[in-house]
Amino acid sequence: MAISISETLRQPFEVASPGITIGASIGVALFRGGESVEQLLGNCDIALHKAKASGRDALRFFDPEMQAALDQRSSLEQDLRIAVRNKNLALHYQAQTDNSGTIIGAEVLLRWNHPERGLVSPLVFIPIAEETGLIEELGYWVIEKACDQIHLWSTRENASSLRISVNVSAHQFQLDDFALSVERILAKTGARPDRLMLELTESVILADLENAMQKMRALKQLGVGFSMDDFGTGYSSLAYLSRLPLDELKIDRSFVARLPGSDNDAVIARMVISMGRSLGLSVLAEGVETPEQMEALRQYGCHAYQGFLIGRPSPVEEFVLLLPSQ
Numbered sequence: 001m002a003i004s005i006s007e008t009l010r011q012p013f014e015v016a017s018p019g020i021t022i023g024a025s026i027g028v029a030l031f032r033g034g035e036s037v038e039q040l041l042g043n044c045d046i047a048l049h050k051a052k053a054s055g056r057d058a059l060r061f062f063d064p065e066m067q068a069a070l071d072q073r074s075s076l077e078q079d080l081r082i083a084v085r086n087k088n089l090a091l092h093y094q095a096q097t098d099n100s101g102t103i104i105g106a107e108v109l110l111r112w113n114h115p116e117r118g119l120v121s122p123l124v125f126i127p128i129a130e131e132t133g134l135i136e137e138l139g140y141w142v143i144e145k146a147c148d149q150i151h152l153w154s155t156r157e158n159a160s161s162l163r164i165s166v167n168v169s170a171h172q173f174q175l176d177d178f179a180l181s182v183e184r185i186l187a188k189t190g191a192r193p194d195r196l197m198l199e200l201t202e203s204v205i206l207a208d209l210e211n212a213m214q215k216m217r218a219l220k221q222l223g224v225g226f227s228m229d230d231f232g233t234g235y236s237s238l239a240y241l242s243r244l245p246l247d248e249l250k251i252d253r254s255f256v257a258r259l260p261g262s263d264n265d266a267v268i269a270r271m272v273i274s275m276g277r278s279l280g281l282s283v284l285a286e287g288v289e290t291p292e293q294m295e296a297l298r299q300y301g302c303h304a305y306q307g308f309l310i311g312r313p314s315p316v317e318e319f320v321l322l323l324p325s326q
């Protein structure tokens with residue numbers, strides 16, 4: 001909240017002459033319960049003084065733990081900026097198989113090997129990339145790398161039919177020129193559009209359904225496929241599902257984890273599979289870790305699988321070892 005106040009205040013405004021900009025020093029104290037109003041305001045004041053002392057236009061917490069979290073987050077943000085600029089991130093490939101055990105494609109997953117922190121999870125840095133707008137550059141970089149790979153594989157007998165799934169974040173998908181940008185990347189890399197699968201989540205699509213459908217249709221016309229990621233964790237409503245030009249539903253791994261033991265999860269997995277089948281979609285189960293899980297899913301009618309049982313996300317050189325030799 002403090003960051004958003006400070007960003008709002010930073011917008012230039014006009015008084016007598018145009019373009020006046022102000023900033024704010026913000027001190028934050030958390031109410032833990034038990035403090036008096038005077039104490040709380042006093043703590044805020046101490047934090048505010050720290051903010052001013054650090055060069056103004058800054059944000060400081062009274063609480064050392066919160067301050068540490070804030071510092072860590074801003075240093076991560078700085079480092080991510082540098083990593084994105086220098087393309088210091090890697091893509092790992094995770095295999096997807098059909099019921100015959102044949103590899104049909106791979107999902108690309110971003111990895112950030114931080115010089116000091118080691119591997120940072122995308123669950124940590126994707127939200128930062130989204131908030132800072134870095135996701136735009138990063139997201140297109142991922143799509144381009146995937147398309148380069150598709151093109152490279154197009155002449156290899158054992159890989160030319162593989163599709164690559166790419167996760168698309170909300171912020172990126174909402175860009176007005178998203179469809180056009182993807183079209184440009186396809187043209188530039190020479191990748192076959194029908195080998196590219198874009199993974200969207202329900203929240204991405206539902207944020208602006210009409211707009212999303214328009215973009216999906218435009219890309220669909222080129223041959224690009226669409227997969228609904230983490231299905232079952234959101235609204236999972238038939239009403240919109242039937243209207244979208246989707247190709248695949250991915251059952252979230254939270255429903256796969258307790259199979260075949262959990263009756264509740266079995267009901268959900270079955271429902272998602274029959275929903276997908278009746279809409280003419282392929283259904284892929286995520287997070288398959290045991291043969292028992294795969295067997296249960298197969299019996300429910302699932303089409304495709306992804307998970308540690310088949311292979312962990314790994315550099316492309318390792319992924320290709322899973323393919324039949326040429």
Ligand code: C2E
Binds near residue numbers: 094108123168230309
């Ligand atoms: P997701 O798209 O649902 O990706 C599947 C996640 O499940 C991956 O985590 C993968 O490593 C993990 N996983 C796969 N098989 C198994 C399994 O058998 N067991 C368990 N426990 N986990 C498994 P990861 O790589 O940490 O990625 C997390 C999330 O970060 C992804 O979830 C996706 O939402 C996001 N992400 C990753 N790469 C990108 C990217 O390039 N762009 C965007 N926008 N988001 C990305």
Ligand code: MG
Binds near residue numbers: 107167199229
């Ligand atoms: Mg995904």
Ligand code: MG
Binds near residue numbers: 229250252
């Ligand atoms: Mg998923």
